[in-house]
Amino acid sequence: MNQPNYRIEVTGLTKRFGPVTAVDSLSFSVEPGVITGFLGPNGAGKTTTMRMILGLVTPTAGTATIGGKRYGELRRPSEIVGAVLDASAFHPNHSARDHLRIYRTMGGHPAGRVEELLDRLGLAHAAHRKTRTFSTGMKQRLSLATALLGDPQVLLLDEPSNGLDPEGIAWLRRFLRELADEGRTVLVSSHVLSEVQQIVDDIVMIRRGTLVAAGPLREMERFRPSTVLVRSPDAEALKKVLLRGTSDGVAAQSVETGHDGALRVQGLATAQIADLASAARLRVHELLTEDTSLEQLFFELTADSEGDAR
Amino acid sequence: MNALIKAEFRRLLATRMWLWALLTAVVLGGGMVGLLTAVGPENFSPPMPGLETEEGVLSVFGMLGFTVFVPAALGTLAMTSEYRHRTATFTFLFAPQRWQVLTAKLVTFGVAGLVYGLVQTAGAGAGFFGALAARGVTPGLATGTVIELLLRLALTMAVYTLLGVAMGALIRNQIVALAVVIGYLYMGELILMMIPGVNLLYPLLPGGATASLTSFTYLADVLADELSTSPVSLLSPVGGGLLLAGYALVAAAVAVLVPMRRDVV
Ligand SMILES: Nc1ncnc2c1ncn2[C@@H]1O[C@H](COP(=O)(O)OP(=O)(O)OP(=O)(O)O)[C@@H](O)[C@H]1O
């Protein structure tokens, strides 16, 4: 099958609301087949950017395209792009089924799609209930179901984990992974950096409407070598061994002793540390890699500019 | 476009509002006209010519003209609820050509308004002929003419529904839009007519166009009396109908060009 490549391309996008510049000459792209996290603190311009990509907000300058076309130029857009922007965008007196039927009709999607999605999103038991009786999590699922009516290749979700419990977040994570594995383009915004860390492959990080960083998360993490935490009764001796390293020059870049007596080692992998300790006949009681947190990364990437958007 | 219209019909039928609307139509049509016929215009205050005269019959049906705010308000509610409940976001995602969304709503509510009007006037006809038979009065207007008048009233209701939708699209804020639509119909136009000179425009204002469509000129005549001007001459019923539809189209066109283009945030 000849699948068009639905990447999102944002070029020089700018939006001013009166005196406020919400988005400022922003350029980035979002690739199919991976989950891209769209990150930034409150007020960074994530929602505004997503609404511009979707043709809901008119840019002051610049363009945003999906598969090379502006949203308004897409034929049958709901078959190409699905989006969730508001926590609740339903008529309070419509049932979940009514709501989905209206939009399934509007998009010209197959009739069976409504029940299929109610099932897939775990809403079948509540399908007849009026949306005003829905919990936040149920509303999120109904929004997602609406976005998926046309089985779109591109999915844009604005803060989808807002209001979800840990189980809901785990479910969402699996769900988005499935969609990305099917080759779809998935863009998920969040202001809670730690929350998306485990979900995303790529990140686009913005702050005050401008780009801070973009690319695969793994590559970003290379900027900041991971830290290994080592607990040992022979900590002082081990520290010397690790800094001296092996005969072929593999050594720790730095070893700090924490106030709890544990060592924080940079520049060595856990296996190398264990081997060095074993060769020196030193005991190791605990050995674990501390993930580079996106939050640390964010603060490091923006360390050179003063202040914060919050 | 067809899909959009079908979706709008689904949206309309998804809540019970249509049921309440039709019930209102029956009560306002059958109930009100039946009651007025039973009482007789000669007993109104101020008294009007009786039912055995043409004016008497017209005055009874003309009262229906005062109920146009109901379909107008329903149209306004339907349009503004897209913004109020934020469904506009989904709607414009599924149909990015926003003029198509408004067109679909106008088509849907044109039909709905006509159904409302037909139910109301069918009720009115039944109430009228029923009460007449009970009183044993012969009406001053041939049955065929009465039926034609009722159809014109039904059409008036449909056009007012369109006006309501278009005003809703223009104003977007539900409460403000309702206040403007109902306020204009009840007071705005009367106040306009107090201004010397403007009253000459009466035939071209929505109220005047409605009067020509419903052949109920009582208000125009009273005003002419009070302001001691010569009686204003209204447009023909067809002219009045077209003028009203024109108002709705102009409001819709302005809505598409200005407020509907605004950012949906
Ligand atoms: N309709 C509007 N009118 C005026 N200013 C706006 C409007 N929408 C957004 N802004 C401003 O634009 C900036 C970016 O807002 P936006 O909602 O895009 O940020 P965000 O990254 O989505 O934030 P959050 O994490 O809080 O959702 C903010 O300063 C906000 O106050």
Ligand SMILES: [Mg+2]
């Ligand atoms: Mg936001």
